[in-house]
Amino acid sequence: MASDEHDERDFFGELPLPPIKRTTAPEKPHYLGHRDRQRERFSATGGDTLPDYELLELLLFRLIPRSDTKPVAKALLARFGTLAEVLGAPTNLLQEVKGIGPSVALDLKIIAASARRMARGEISGREVLSSWPQLLDYCRAAMAFEAREHFRILFLDKKNVLIADEVQQSGTVDHTPVYPREVIKRALELSATALILVHNHPSGDPTPSRADIDMTKTIMDTAKPLGISVHDHIIIGKKGIASMKGLLLI
Template sequence: MASDEHDERGFFGERPPSPIKREAAQEKPHYLGHRERLRERFSAAGGDNLADYELLELLLFRLIPRSDTKPAAKALLARFGTLAEVLGAPVNLLQEVKGVGPAVALDLKVITAAARRMARGEISGREVLSSWNQVLDYCRAAMAFEEREHFRILFLDKKNVLIADEVQQTGTVDHTPVYPREVIKRALELSATAIILVHNHPSGDPTPSRADIDMTKTIIDIAKPLGISVHDHIIIGKNGFASMKGLLLI
């Protein structure tokens, strides 16, 4: 019996390693060098000098650690158009892209939420009218790629500092029910002295409709006697934005 055990140990101990396994251990995946070069470019020049697909690749490096991320990045952009649209896409549509599973889709939405929080931080506690570009950036980040209409209100104090940012209503692809008296009621509850109305057009075209204009004028008429100013009504679309005040509609 002892002899058999010795023979068995010797048999397995003396077997030479498989040439195929040894070769596989020595050969590094081709994408590792590409990842390192892309990281070096980002470190040296920042994200502004990278194409959308390269920046998306960098995001996917951590989400898909053991695979070439370039095909997934290009497939996402081919499906949705831009990096902003990729990050704004819903989870179910992201998962329809080859190489993007539930975990990756969810992680992309976490990145989106962080970007929106950062954009909101740019206007929190500041005099909003002097930070108008940041307000527009935040509204675009928060709403431009939503699949349904959202009606948002920015509530301001007497110094025009943001005190609350709320989505009051969510509607369909082309309509959101807005109740002017509820808008003013909420402004009074928050002791707001001014508001900015914001909603999105999922169609992409931010042109105000007749209903948008009429609703805004109704809110202004109710707000004015109560000492509440309506600074603007901004409409956000994938292709830009429209300011009713800038268009002299209010």
């Protein structure tokens, strides 16, 4: 009787073992290796050697962490032209590019604002006329890619050090109303002794118009009796920068 009976140990011992399921680690997205290589290139050579789309990719790595950002970077540049124009584009237009939502568009504008602040730091507290290239870089970063005209005034003290930088008026795509009395009033409030006028041409062509020249001369004539000089009127466009003084227009 004992030999014919099997306990549960024999029973389970004779059952075949279930197959062992081997799990494989999921493959890493292809773009992760690309990101590592891009970072290594930047670390080794710096950003100056990278084309716009690769530098834009590096920015987008942090803003869009779980997607391939190369197509997004190329789409942005195809739409706007250059990295500077991408950063200067309005948020509503940035969001028209596939892959760019409100958060990423806002982050790009924060980066643009940081770049402008950095450029402004190059001229703050310095004698502006001796830092002219830095001044032009700042004005271009601040205004070249605006969709509307803005009239900006740089107020200087008697040593030509920047006191204040203010956008006095904003207008349409091709016109900004400027009131010479308001310009001089603000200069007197700040105790400024010199001005640099700046405005942008959204069309891209920085060539001064007849109205630009006449308005500048009116401001100069109003300022001169009060001991306030107008050093220059700079016009910023996507295609370049024009200095009225350099063109012998004032």
